[in-house]
Each structure stands twice: as structure tokens, then as C-alpha cells.
Amino acid sequence: MWKKGSALLLALGLVLTGCSGQASLVRDAVVTSLDKPNYDYQGSLKLVGDVDKLPAALGEPADSESIAVLNALKAGVTVKGSQLDLQNAKMDVVVNDDKLLRDKGVWAGDKKAGVELIVSGSDLYAKSSLDKKYLKIDSNSTGLVAAGETAIDPAKLKDYQDKMNKLTMDFMKKYISKYGYKLSNVKDLGKETVTLPNGEKVETAHIAITLDTKELIQMFYYTANDAVANQDVKAFAVDIMVLTQQLEEEITPDAKKTTDAEKRATAEAAVTAGIASAKQWLETEGKVYTPEKVVELLKEEGFHGVNWTLDFNIDKAKQPIRQKSALNVTFAVDKTQKPLTVGLEAETVSYNFGKATKYDIPGKDASLTVEDLKKDPKAIEAFDKKGFFRSLAETLSTEPSWEMDAVEAVVE
Numbered sequence: 001m002w003k004k005g006s007a008l009l010l011a012l013g014l015v016l017t018g019c020s021g022q023a024s025l026v027r028d029a030v031v032t033s034l035d036k037p038n039y040d041y042q043g044s045l046k047l048v049g050d051v052d053k054l055p056a057a058l059g060e061p062a063d064s065e066s067i068a069v070l071n072a073l074k075a076g077v078t079v080k081g082s083q084l085d086l087q088n089a090k091m092d093v094v095v096n097d098d099k100l101l102r103d104k105g106v107w108a109g110d111k112k113a114g115v116e117l118i119v120s121g122s123d124l125y126a127k128s129s130l131d132k133k134y135l136k137i138d139s140n141s142t143g144l145v146a147a148g149e150t151a152i153d154p155a156k157l158k159d160y161q162d163k164m165n166k167l168t169m170d171f172m173k174k175y176i177s178k179y180g181y182k183l184s185n186v187k188d189l190g191k192e193t194v195t196l197p198n199g200e201k202v203e204t205a206h207i208a209i210t211l212d213t214k215e216l217i218q219m220f221y222y223t224a225n226d227a228v229a230n231q232d233v234k235a236f237a238v239d240i241m242v243l244t245q246q247l248e249e250e251i252t253p254d255a256k257k258t259t260d261a262e263k264r265a266t267a268e269a270a271v272t273a274g275i276a277s278a279k280q281w282l283e284t285e286g287k288v289y290t291p292e293k294v295v296e297l298l299k300e301e302g303f304h305g306v307n308w309t310l311d312f313n314i315d316k317a318k319q320p321i322r323q324k325s326a327l328n329v330t331f332a333v334d335k336t337q338k339p340l341t342v343g344l345e346a347e348t349v350s351y352n353f354g355k356a357t358k359y360d361i362p363g364k365d366a367s368l369t370v371e372d373l374k375k376d377p378k379a380i381e382a383f384d385k386k387g388f389f390r391s392l393a394e395t396l397s398t399e400p401s402w403e404m405d406a407v408e409a410v411v412e
Helices: 005-015 023-035 051-057 064-075 154-178 213-229 231-251 260-283 291-300 370-375 377-382 390-398 405-411
Strands: 039-049 077-085 088-095 114-120 123-128 134-138 186-195 201-212 303-314 320-331 340-351 367-369
Touching: 023 154, 023 201, 023 303, 023 320, 039 051, 039 064, 039 320, 051 064, 051 340, 134 390, 154 231, 201 213, 201 320, 213 231, 213 260, 213 291, 213 303, 231 260, 291 303, 367 370, 370 377, 370 390, 377 390
Parallel strands: 134 367
Antiparallel strands: 039 077, 039 340, 077 088, 088 114, 114 123, 123 134, 186 201, 201 303, 303 320, 320 340
């Protein structure tokens, strides 16, 4: 999940960039957040709109417990945590109104409904406030297995992950800093003083951006056209393929071994062919399916549109101090239904840049891995039946290791 954060940041960077006016400041702030990812943060998150009507509209009416969870998410959650770097962070999530959960028997006890998540390299620790121990999900122990049931050397896997992360981060910073899409709706709201959770007052530039369906599609086309012509994109794709081939040979005992030169030649050929195919599509189908045409087709399929408003407060060091997001999607499952609008509103304030609050990583006695649960079925009792992670722990402990790709994808 946290390693995929790099890809999400890239997407965020593309959405929030543009060289017109103050939009470039937002782009610079995204790059700064990649260069200096050490800070504390607080924020909130809530669902909005016709959330309670969503299950029925999808043809799967929710039970009372699911409805309680949805209503709790509409009431919102409070998030607080520290990020030491892009691979190490802690997050505490607390439900604002857990009475909605208690009334339906989804939560119990004296403690407020909430969870704690800790990221430590390739490990994820998860614990609700009712649980006695953390559930530890480790990419090196969840069963990443090659053909013939030969496990990957953890050291080699870590080396691969580190190289992949570095390649991705270096590329993102270089690409985002040059990205030139011109946003059509950017407002400079002037200077604003933001009071941080630590009491500090910071003078910031306040910038608002609004995006709709058409502009998001235009951005997709701009990015696709840029990618097929951008040598940095090609070089990054080749490097990733070479690294992946190296890992595949390491984990497959009977794989044919190739030289680095052969790997690069293979990657070059594959990437060149892929770029040529994408370019041909853009020059033919891409001109038929204009942004206007795509919007029209989406409406015919019941997707009525997206409205995304983003607010940023950025300090003089180009650090993103406060970020607000209001995303709304309107759609109808079929033409007989009245369109529903569901959305997500979020706000995050970042502070203590370069001096994030330190936290402890749970020790062996304070956590249980999937393997621990498999060896001792009684260990599952460390996770309360109403503690959010009980069912996940039960599922993971009964799945064969080779079926845990989804968990691994989260961990990586």
C-alpha cells in the first residue's frame, strides 16, 4: 500500500500540475513532498452524498451492520500520524461517531472505535483498539513463492524493492517537475495564515483547482501523447523491465540466464513496440474518441460526471501545509434509475517538517504474523471479533501462501 503511494503521488502530481500561473507552485510542492517526506499530519475523511442508497442501487442491499459502517463513514473519521519517509509511517484512525457502530453491534467496549496502522519498510502492522496484538503482514513471509515452491531470498527481494523504489522516485521527481499540462480552472486565493496543530502560524499561498470529467480525459490524452514522445518515460520503462527480468531469473530455478546486455536489448525492443502501438492508437482511435465524445459515451453508460475540487496552502519553502479535496461522482446503474451522487471529502494538515514524531515498531511479542496464526490457531483470539481485523486474520491464516498475491500487493 505505502509503496504504491509513489504511484499515487505521481497521479496526484499529474492532476495538480500545470504551468499557468500559481498552478506551477502546486506542482513544485508535490516534488518537495517527495524530496522531504518527513512530517507529522492530522486530518479528516468522510463519505458524502447518497451513500446509504448505494448498496440498493447496485442490486446488493446491505445488511444493518454494513449500513452502520457506511453511516459511520458519513459521520467521518479523524486521522493523525507521522511519516518518517516514504516507506515508514504511522497512522491512527478514529471514528467520529462510533455510537452508530455500537447500536448495530459492530463495535463494543470502553475504547473509541479506531485502528492503528504502522508501515515499516516491507511490513504493515494493523491493530484495532480492541485487539491485544498487531496483525503483521510481511511481504517476505506471506509466501512470495516461485515455481517449484522455491522461496525468494529475502535479501534479494529487499534489494529488488529498494532498486524499484529508487528508480520510481527518481523518475517521478524528474517527470513531475517538467510536466506542462495547462489546467483550465485554477484560482489564486491570495495569502492565508494557517494555524498548525503544534500552535505554529504559517503564512501560505492559497490555491484552488477544479476538475471535471472532460478535463480529466484531456489530461489523460495529454499525458499519453507526452509519454510516447518522452525519452525519460522510455528510459524508465526499460529500466523497470530490466530489473523485473533480473528478479524473475533469480526466483525461477530453471529460467534461462541472460546477460545484462541481453536483458536491456529485450526490454528496449518490448518498450519500443509498446510505444509504437500506443502512438498508433492515439493517431487513429484517439482522434475519433475525442474528450467530448468520451464524455458523451460515458453518459450513455450511466456515468454522468466527476467534479473534483482541490485546495492547497503552500508555504514559502514550497511545502504543502494544508490540502483539501472534495470528489463527487454522479452515476446511474441503469437508465431507469435516478442518478446518485457519492463523494469523498478529505483535509490534511502537515507540520513539523524534517522533525516528525518518532514512534516504536511493535516487537515480536506484540504482533502476530500470518505464519504465527497458521502454527497456532488459538492465537487468533488476540484479535477481537469486533475489532475490524479478526476476519482478515482468519482469512489470511487459512489461505495457502501462493494465493496471497493480493495481500502482497498491499504490502508492497
